[in-house]
Amino acid sequence: MNSKLEDLGKAGRDLLVKRDGPLTRELLLKPGQFGLGRLPSRLAAEQTTTMICGFCSTGCGLNLLLKGGEAVGLMPATDYPVNLGMACPKGWEALTPLRSPGRATRPLVRRSGRMVEVSWEEAIFEMVDRFKAIQEKHGTSAVAWLGTGQMVTEELAFLGALGKFGMGMQHGDGNTRQCMATAAVAYKQSFGFDAPPFTYKDFEESDVLVFVGANPCIAHPIMWERVCKNPHNPAIVVVDPRKTETAMAATHHFAVRPKGDLVLLYTLANLLIEKGWVDQAYVDAHTSGFAEYAAHVAKFTLADVETTTGIAPERVEQLAKLIHEGKRVSLWWTMGVNQSHEGVRTAQAIIALALMTGNMGRPGTGANSITGQCNAMGSRVFSNTTNLLGGRDFTNEAHRAEVANTLGIDAAHIPSEPSLAYDQIVEAILAGKIRGLWVVATNPAHSWINQAHLHDVFKRLDCLVVQDMYHDTETAQLADIVLPAAGWGEKEGTFINSERRIGVVKRVCRAPGEALADFHIFQLIAEAWGVGDMFREWTSPEAVFQILKRLSKGRPCDITGVVDYEALDRAGGIQWPLPEGETLADNERRLFEDGRYFTDDQRAKFLLAEPRPLPEPVTPAYPLLLLTGRGSSAQWHTQTRTKRSEVLNKLAPRELYVEVSNSDARALGVKPDELVNVVSQRASVQARAFVTNSVKAGEVFMPMHYETMNRLTFAAFDPYSRQPAYKACAVKITKINEVD
Ligand SMILES: Nc1nc2c(c(=O)[nH]1)N[C@H]1C(S)=C(S)[C@@H](COP(=O)(O)OP(=O)(O)OC[C@H]3O[C@@H](n4cnc5c(=O)[nH]c(N)nc54)[C@H](O)[C@@H]3O)O[C@H]1N2
Ligand SMILES: Nc1nc2c(c(=O)[nH]1)N[C@H]1C(S)=C(S)[C@@H](COP(=O)(O)OP(=O)(O)OC[C@H]3O[C@@H](n4cnc5c(=O)[nH]c(N)nc54)[C@H](O)[C@@H]3O)O[C@H]1N2
Ligand code: SF4
Ligand SMILES: [Mo]
Secondary structure: OHHHHHOOOHHHHHHHHHHHOOOOHHHHOOOOOOOOOOOOOOOOOOOEEEEEOOOEOOOOEEEEEEEOOEEEEEEEOOOOOOOOOOOOHHHHOOOHHHOOOOEOOOOEEEEOOEEEEOOHHHHHHHHHHHHHHHHHHHOHHHEEEEEOOOOOHHHHHHHHHHHHHHOOOOEEEEHHHHOOHHHHHHHHHHHOOOOOOOOOHHHHHOOEEEEEOOOHHHHOHHHHHHHHOOOOOOEEEEEOOOOOHHHHHOOEEEOOOOOOHHHHHHHHHHHHHHOOOOOHHHHHHHEEOHHHHHHHHOOOOHHHHHHHHOOOHHHHHHHHHHHHHOOOEEEEEOHHHHOOOOHHHHHHHHHHHHHHOOOOOOOOOEEEEOOOEOOHHHHHHHOOOOOEOOOEOOOOHHHHHHHHHHHOOOHHHOOOOOOOOHHHHHHHHHOOOOOEEEEEOOOHHHHOOOHHHHHHHHHOOOEEEEEEOEOOOOOHHHOOEEEEEOOOOEEEEEEEOOOOEEEEEEEOOOOOOOOEOHHHHHHHHHHHHOOHHHHOOOOOHHHHHHHHHHHHOOOOOOOOOOOOHHHHHHHOOEEOOOOOOOOOOOOOOOOOOOOOOOOOOOOEEOOOOOOOOOOOOOOOOOOEEEEEEOOOOOOOOOOOOHHHOHHHHHOOOOOOEEEEOHHHHHHHOOOOOOEEEEEOOOOEEEEEEEEOOOOOOOEEEEEOOOOOHHHOOOOOEOOOOOOEOOOOEEEEEEEOOOOO
16 A cells, blocks of 8 residues: 555645545544535534525525534525425435435445445555556546536536546546437537526516426426416416326427427427518527528428327417417427437427527527536536536637636646547447446436446446445446445535526535545545646635636636625525626526627527437337336436435335326226336336326336336437437337236
């Protein structure tokens, strides 16, 4: 061990050899030294503190009740502009998953097939030695990482900077690829920057709201509450193949055929143009490419619309009329659009409707992508994966120089190519090009598309490091090294929500055992890797926040005017942008009020494509189309967190189920609650039949929260965003006792 310590910089040496003892959390927790957070020193005397919820991107404010600086309970914040006193079950139960026996409390290393507990020192050096050995033999890009939209921005930026600039990795991506890549690319191409334009107030200010492939009643319940507060008796349109909870609460439901959206949106555009229902003044002043778009959509006529979309022509006319007559029309989309083989162009067809009807930049309008995870927006701007820090481009030399100058590093450390996308990283592992993988705060062995393939691929890795709050996740179980991480509530930093609002999270609980904040794990790895000097200024999340401010300077996401965490807290969160010198007159702001976009000519672009057939259409052998998504407001993704709460467990089914229409169930002879096989060309899994009219004949739905579900899905991707098309593949249902 001593010889290895020789390789460390001075600070790392101090860190690791202090008192000649092993590297323990006590050493790291020395107050002030590593800026772990405000526990107990800063919050000890307080009775309550506020912070942001760590599940979905709504970003609700919570009031934490403290005793001796530690949280003993929580309530939704009444004065936070996002949630106005409301929270969903996950928010109310947010503290429970922290106290679970499944928590990873000590680093683990696989020895002769078994995971054994080791010291931090041993785990970190094992990782560093093995990754370095891989890089020496196979090149620096033979090690990659998969990150997340569920860590604070300061940690995301640290991981991204450490991975690429410090450890020389070329490839790092994250679960935001599974989620927001389509919206990010669509905005970037159309608006010149990945900039969701809305503020939640728009939910209350519209007279027509159109939700495409979004089920906010389940996935964003507090955003839905904001819709319910709308005083204008709005028309609420839901475009979703299923009659979801949101569709039931809406005024109009369009049960589009899966991935019929693009044709539906083009037909709508054509109809609006034909009828002269276009805001030509807006189009002329603020957009480009409309003539080509109009020519393109001309062939999508009412006569053909029903065949592809399943929506009758008169209903399409009705929708066009609603949009035309609306004074303030807002269009919202989520995973029903993003997770598609043609997601980017579908999102842009939504953007096109908003542009051509002049529904941008005014209250209650916008082409609005709702994000997913608590910090999906933070990861889009600062994770240094697809984009260079601050929403810049790796391929742009000037951008690389800006980042190098701001961080005081040599520009040669910054890759000049963007990373491979998630699916390409998986394929590079298969090809033997990537041999070391570091998975941080995501659970691909459950959530990635086509699981059998992924499991097979992960087994080929020379070294898989998993950094997670729990030691028992599906991915941690495959790991060679597990690094135990502190979770939300056990560390501090900021999240950026769906409306671009930056909010603070705080340390109100002690992490169990030796679990460390991801931030500190990154510090240790930087030291052990020998690049601690590059991160001398990265002493605490709050110090990194100041670095992020500098990185944002002059960018559309400029936050140089946000002083610090305290200012964020005082304001009730602050939306980007807020450049230095500007004061926050209104804390619910939307973008593009002046009609100027971030493209070179300041115009928003109309972009288009030919609709393409489903990657895996149904066949006589696999006659049902499988849709997947969120099952209940009490379940979060792969359930590593929510399943630890008895309260949440009572609110959702414990077993995998499949929603089947009455007519399909009847034809198959399947009874309600019967255990059936759901079979795709890749796997067969068992599920309880939930016979319901919320799905149409020929379609079935399964929630993503159960381990086996993604064995069925078919790996297809959007060509521009490389986001997986989780929401359509061909399956059949067989009875358990049936031999097939
Ligand atoms: N309770 C809970 N809330 C969550 C999450 C969670 O795990 N649990 N996850 C968060 C995250 S990360 C995300 S990304 C969001 C996701 O939020 P949503 O996107 O709203 O949720 P999903 O259920 O994935 O998908 C939305 C709808 O798309 C529909 N759909 C499927 N195919 C199509 C299609 O071809 N066209 C159209 N128009 N619709 C289609 C599905 O039927 C589904 O109802 O939720 C966030 N909130
Ligand atoms: N079939 C199907 N599959 C899907 C989807 C779908 O609609 N259908 N949706 C996709 C979408 S939109 C998403 S976003 C993904 C989500 O997929 P994942 O990201 O894989 O899902 P999570 O369960 O949220 O995994 C987060 C992991 O991070 C850990 N964790 C939480 N907080 C911290 C922290 O602070 N530090 C560390 N180190 N670890 C932490 C949790 O314990 C958990 O293991 O799933 C995708 N998969
Ligand atoms: S809606 Fe989202 S942010 Fe709000 S309490 Fe629920 S999970 Fe947390
Ligand atoms: Mo997501």
